[in-house]
Amino acid sequence: MFASDNDPFPDAHSRRYRIRGRFDCALFAAFTRQRAALLALRIVSLRTAPGLVEALVAGEPALLGMFEMACALGPGNCIVDDMTSEACESDRCL
Amino acid sequence: MTMWHPVALGADIPAGTVAPVRLHGDEVVLWRDEAGILHAWEDRCPHRGMRLSFGFVRKGRLACLYHGWQFDGEGRCRHIPAHPDLSPPGTIRARTWRADEAHGFVWLAHDGSESLPAMKDGAFTAARSIAIESARGTVAAALGIGQDPVLSRDGLICAVHAADGETTMLHVAVANPADAADAALWAQRTRDSIERGEAVAWELHL
Numbered sequence: 001m002f003a004s005d006n007d008p009f010p011d012a013h014s015r016r017y018r019i020r021g022r023f024d025c026a027l028f029a030a031f032t033r034q035r036a037a038l039l040a041l042r043i044v045s046l047r048t049a050p051g052l053v054e055a056l057v058a059g060e061p062a063l064l065g066m067f068e069m070a071c072a073l074g075p076g077n078c079i080v081d082d083m084t085s086e087a088c089e090s091d092r093c094l
Numbered sequence: 095m096t097m098w099h100p101v102a103l104g105a106d107i108p109a110g111t112v113a114p115v116r117l118h119g120d121e122v123v124l125w126r127d128e129a130g131i132l133h134a135w136e137d138r139c140p141h142r143g144m145r146l147s148f149g150f151v152r153k154g155r156l157a158c159l160y161h162g163w164q165f166d167g168e169g170r171c172r173h174i175p176a177h178p179d180l181s182p183p184g185t186i187r188a189r190t191w192r193a194d195e196a197h198g199f200v201w202l203a204h205d206g207s208e209s210l211p212a213m214k215d216g217a218f219t220a221a222r223s224i225a226i227e228s229a230r231g232t233v234a235a236a237l238g239i240g241q242d243p244v245l246s247r248d249g250l251i252c253a254v255h256a257a258d259g260e261t262t263m264l265h266v267a268v269a270n271p272a273d274a275a276d277a278a279l280w281a282q283r284t285r286d287s288i289e290r291g292e293a294v295a296w297e298l299h300l
């Protein structure tokens with residue numbers, strides 16, 4: 001869980017998602033940003049490499065679940081082969 | 095300048111119902127709540143993109159058919175059945191269009207802040223909306239409507255809008271309610287004439 005004096009999401013949970021597949025990373029990263037904005041989630045970090053998008057996301061658990069489901073499907077023209085999701089309960093996730 | 099487009103007959107959207115329309119290729123859902131207030135939104139659920147026009151109206155909200163997310167009159171998501179205790183964030187909302195009604199027609203505007211211009215007084219009765227497989231320019235030229243969205247002639251009021259590049263919707267209303275049935279037939283004849291490239295005959299009563 002992330003918490004600081006000026007954290008706008010003091011009760012937020014956070015999860016790290018690793019998404020592997022056949023896609024344009026920039027397109028997929030843009031999709032994750034849009035989905036996070038729609039669901040009022042905070043993207044703490046977002047990294048891409050060929051065939052990989054890794055996002056650390058904080059927010060309401062139910063909304064994180066929706067985010068995960070959306071990323072498992074991905075946008076059109078993107079094929080997700082594998083996705084992992086792990087809870088991050090401490091600063092070691094940052 | 096705000097561009098208002100007539101896209102449907104208000105009578106075709108009774109309270110508690112939902113209808114899809116297309117305007118220049120954009121897909122829009124029209125729905126009217128139980129209190130009679132008309133709403134126009136992008137026809138796409140913010141959740142997974144299902145057409146909201148497949149949804150249904152319940153207690154002042156439009157519910158998506160797919161997973162049942164409910165959106166209030168402002169387009170904001172208020173209920174997610176899979177998470178009944180969750181208060182959905184204000185970021186989850188349908189994209190709204192501006193909608194108004196005049197002369198029996200529903201009018202839409204995508205942007206701009208100007209209200210629908212005042213129109214000549216008069217009560218009109220909806221007669222028929224019909225799709226014509228011709229571009230708007232062809233239909234407008236056949237009707238002599240030009241760039242104006244509506245034409246009033248011989249007790250008929252006709253409105254046209256481009257659903258897309260190849261299909262034009264013609265909406266017909268009448269000043270005299272007794273003429274509504276004949277005007278509906280006139281709309282059919284007019285469609286057939288335009289699609290065959292023939293001149294439009296304005297006689298209402300044959």
Ligand code: FES
Nearest residue numbers: 139141142158161
């Ligand atoms: S697509 Fe509309 S609620 Fe899921």
